Amino acid sequence: DKEEEPPAPGVTTDAPDETDAPDETDAPEVPAGGVFTIGALLPMTGPEAYYGNDMYQSYQMAIDEINEAGGVLGYTFEIFNEDDACDAAQAATAGSKIISAEPDIVVGGYCSGATIPALQQFYDANLVVLVSAANSTNITDLALEQTFMVNSPGTHGVQTLTKLAKSLGVTKIATIHQGDDYTKNLSDIVERDMPGDGFEIVAVEVMEKGAADVSAIVTAIRNAGAELVYWCGYHADGSNVIKQLRQGGYEGEIVCGDGSSSVDLITGSGEAGEGVYVTSPPYVELAEGGTEYVAKYEELYGQPPGGYSTLCYDTIYVIKEAIEEAGSIEYEALRLAVENIDYPGMSGRIKFAENHELAESNFMIVKIENGEFVLVEVD
Amino acid sequence: MALMEVKELTMLFGGITAVDHLNFEVEEDSITALIGPNGAGKTATFNCLTGFYVPTSGEILYEGKSLVNVPPHKITDRGIIRTFQNVRLFNNLTVMENVMSGCHSISKKFVGSALLRTPSERREEAEIKRIAEEAMEYIGISDLRHEIAKSLPYGTQRRVEWARAIASKPKLLLLDEPAAGLNRQEKEDLVTLIRRFRNELGMTVFLIEHDMGMVMDVAEKIVVISFGTKIAEGTPKEVQDDPLVVEAYLGKDDDEEEAV
Amino acid sequence: MENKNNLDLNNGEVAVVHEGTAKRGFFTRIIDSVYSFMDKTHNKIIVAVILLAFVLTVPLWADNYILQVAWNAMFYMLLALGCNIIVGFTGMVDLGFAAKFAVGAYTSGILVHTFGWNFWLTLPIVVIVGMIAAVLIGGPALRLRSDYLAIVTLGFGEIVRTVARNLEITGSASGLSGIKRPYIFGTQLTRIWMWYYLFVFLVFLFVVASNRVKDSRFGRGLAYVREDEDAARAMGVNVVKFKMWAFIVGTVMGAIAGAFYVMQMAAVSPNSFQFTQSSNILLAVVLGGMGKVPGVMAGAAFFSIFPEIFRSIGEYRMLFFGIALVLVMIFRPQGLWPERRRR
């Protein structure tokens, strides 16, 4: 009975034992001019398919750029995706399908709940994983040595929210989440961290994904006397929530989490959206070179980039940098290179902390004014 | 002593009185018939006797013990089995499986022994199959053992129901209009069969029937009810001549009527 | 004397059977001939041996993905076999079977993850908790007629999921992850092929259990209840007790499947127990042919493999799956492999 000491919970650690035979034959003496394959775990069907598709396109855009520029170390990049449909069970199959295709690295991960089970498998299969969008702290809590979170975790989002709330001078906070891993995690962090800063959490509510009616929640929130409502969910339901909050007579501040960072939030919420804040991941249009990026993306795919687009785009460039740094695409070298990366991306500085979260928050605050997002600076 | 005593049995449905202070007895080893006009409360009485209805008031004693408020399956355990006015077979099961249901109360084996398939379970299963075969043989439907119940013609379904009933080796057999839908010949066979149930298998038979020819033929005692109460009781001869019965039930000579 | 003669004249036997040139669909004919082939015992054995040999050799050639799918199919077979006891054998509509497997998954997951139990020792607890859950759900529900029962099972399914999502001990919305995988004979079960074999063995056990139930007094009692509750009562079947035990056996089977599932996935979250999951299980049972053990397994296999085959067509996949479902049902209304009762 062997007890294991390393941090990885629940999985064997003696490395030779767990690499499947094909992985070993797949020794890394790939000659220059080979193909570097990237497996992407994304929701391509189901309610979140829109994001999965957008993320895939963003990866593709970066990959095409790199390949056009001659690749890296003689490798050209290639990407394929497997659909997790934001569902844990499907993610497990998709994960093993990715593993069977023997990619050199794995990217993706939109829904935290679906990403987590697959992460175990990638760990078993010695594949470096860069999680581009999912940012539940439960991912880094797994403490897998080869998994990195390119997006700022919820804790950063809540720090940003705290700053904003202070500057707005409110103290009574209500949150609404959607009952899934990511949104509940965000709400939990608010509940955990903000009271320490002198805030009072007066209500924590949940709106099922796709549920139409939140009027009862609005009434409850109003009754609790909230001065700021933090919407932890995604933009689609978010615009509905904003509308109903206003329709139901709520007059306080509304702040949305990073899941709602999308122009669709503006279209969707219409008039009610005026004055709503978003603690946003790096918002493309407002970033340096953002307009060109948006223009290029729109030209390629005929739609504006989504909220996670630049993160995905940067993810690919991080891989490029890491390969150049490591001078190899071999697992351990690559893993170390990613671990020590420091890359100034479209989305902000990408450098990992001890626990493989971003060391620096990339969150910004935007506000809807006259039907557009404008950057808000607070200190 | 009577095998079954019904005392002041009353069954109300909303405003309708189906059975009204009814009293009668069924002697052990007898063949007794219950007759009466349509809607007189015969089937309702049967339903009370077998626990499907809980009587509004009154008492039913079987072997000296009450049957009121006893659930149907417990009543079956006590040796009373019934057939239904509208045949109620397990439609999608085979004849064999239908007849085996009669043996249900013979064994008490349950989940545990089913999963472990204990030797005693296997023994009892074999026994149940044997009894079912015997019952089918007795009624003469052995050839149909693998047929699906619902595809059988009506008369044959009736016989499957009898086989199912006797497979449980009841002490008291309740037949609700067993001859309905049978032709002359089959009715005659049925009369023979009922006698054999009593003489060979030692059952007490209590039946409801509208075919007067048959009732007169087979019954030793007849109870006549109308509007839920007993209007006459006695031997076939006595009952047949009772003016009340003639007025309420028989009409003028029924033979003549049929032959018009 | 006369009696005998007359009896022959109309003894109620089935009318003389003339084999008709029935016009049946081409596929139906093929499928039917396959089934009648399978009706003979020695053919059955041959096919079973070939299938078993195939199933056992899958890990020799299959890659990780195929094994994962195969494992998944086995897992759905376990669930479907459990559900079949309730739906197929007893005829109760269960729209909340996912709750049953959630019960097992969480029980085992929590004991192993939070309390550090040895997985194998949690199994008896899983069985007990499964029984308790069955009694809690079944107690109020089993006296109801089918559609009302359906709503109660559905309601309990939602309740179990919501509770799991809100409690700390179940890891709330994110569930439990990083669960330590169990050991067997000193080897930790980390590789998918090990799980595959373990689940093949479990399926074998469940099949044996299902068949034994089916051919027993208990199982026949369930069939009587399914066909006609009142007649069953008249034949001495304690309807409520039988339904309750069918519910218990089905639930415990589901719970056991859940306990093993959580160990393989090393994670469990409330999302795995949504209504769609329950309807999927029901779907496998009905699609295969209610009450017929190999049919139910075929249904589960169809259900888990079909969408994988069409994985490449992306978003059209579930559309095709829906179309396939409707077509299968129209052409095989009794399911892919229904019970055939006529000789």
Place this chain on the structure above:
Amino acid sequence: MFSPGEIILQQTVNGLILGCFYALISLGYTMVYGIVRLLNFAHGDIYMVGAFVGFFVFGALAAITGTGWLSIILAMVAAMFLCGVLGFLIQRFAYRPLLDAPRLSLLITAIGVSLILQNAMMILTNGEFKFFNHSVNPRAGISLGNVTITWIQMVLLGITAVLLISLTWFVSKTIWGKAMRAISMDRPTCRLMGINVNTIIGITFFIGSALAAVAGVMACVYYGNVHYFMGYIMGMKAFTAAVIGGIGSIPGAMLGGLLLGLLEAGGTQVLGSSWKDVFAFGILIIMLIFKPTGLLGKTEVERM
């Protein structure tokens, strides 16, 4: 802040409005169940399709007839008709061949149809949320202190009431309604009565689907967005409502819908929204124990 009385009143309004949606959809459920004993799991998706049809027609009309009530009503009529036809066609091709099959097979077919509708719509709309921007002021209405009832809410309540009354009358009083009930009991015998069973079943699906479309368009107007999986939760809740009310009973569906809406609003207020479903389902289950055939359902007659 509310006074306790206002809170109760406001949550009652919230519950009633949500309940109206449930009720409108469960009406279709119950009608279809009432005639073919099918739990039509695709019904929620018809509501979704209705919402989309409404959305597209409204979009097309906006330029001509503006974005006010007129366009909304026209969109609703179009959605009712098209969904009615859709419901009829689904019935014709997916359900009719299975009327004599085991009931669960029909249920599975319904699940299949639901998958088809959902995924077809997902492909058509790219999985995006669409936003329905009309010019009716969503906040105008009558106010009582802190509590407001908007015009839109009143229209919704009105439509629901009118439909309830006319359908109840139709099913219980007209010969067609009686024929519908008879069909659910014994189809071959209905044929022997000269009832054109298939036509009546088709009409029922038409009406039920048209009602779902009404709810769909109202949802567009009230909530302002449409997406391809909006039918999922609604369908499930409406199904619950239909059963609770006593499946097959029209006033029952209505009552069940309103009750479920009220319970959810109450649950949100009392226990918080994360427990509202537990609260609602818990009470419903307890209720079923005491009234096993639903609120207005009749005990099925079974004779020996």
Place this chain on the structure above:
Amino acid sequence: MSESNVILKVDAIETYYGQICALRDVSFEVHDKQIVTLLGGNGAGKSTTLKTISNIEPCRVGKITFFGEDITTMPPHKIVELGLIHIPEGRRIFKDLTVRENLELGGFTRRGDDKKRDLMIDEVFCRFPRLRERHAQLGGTLSGGEQQMLAVGRGLMAEPKLLMLDEPSMGLAPLLVAEIASIIRDLNNEGIPILLVEQNSKMALGLADYGYVLETGEITLEGPASELIKDPKVVKAYLGIE
């Protein structure tokens, strides 16, 4: 008899249940103002014959004409509209509808005229006073015999041009058997031809003008009722010796 007054003509029909042949080459006719009976043992195919005529079971071979019109493949409700009414075996009452509603549905094809309908319901109630007492009771809770009365009454509501009765006297008390017989006679006197299937062969032959004997799906004997009633084979099989 001449062809001209043939109301119903069944010409060499075959009916199958799955692969099992239930009727084989069955042909017969019902003439104007005639009562025709089908005799036969259990499972002989009598009910199947009636079901085939009203197209509840499809007929695979052969032709059925009613008033000269080919109804072989006509949908059942159309056949009923033509006035060919079938009172099926086993009562088949709509159990969750009241007695009155059951009767109203019986007159479905004559809908529209409420006054006429109420008159006819009243007529049925006069024939079966028991039903009047129970007019608001659910069909399913009636006693067996009451249901049988309702089934017959419901058939009469359709104003048949030809009435097919399948074992109408089943489960009825002697008094009511007589009532059924008199109804049949009355209808016939009004000029309505009748096709009667009865286990009570004595009654059937007593009423009928003409009879056919069906055995295992084939017609083996036919003739005027007055002759059949004396035929030794018929006597032995269906009338019994008393």
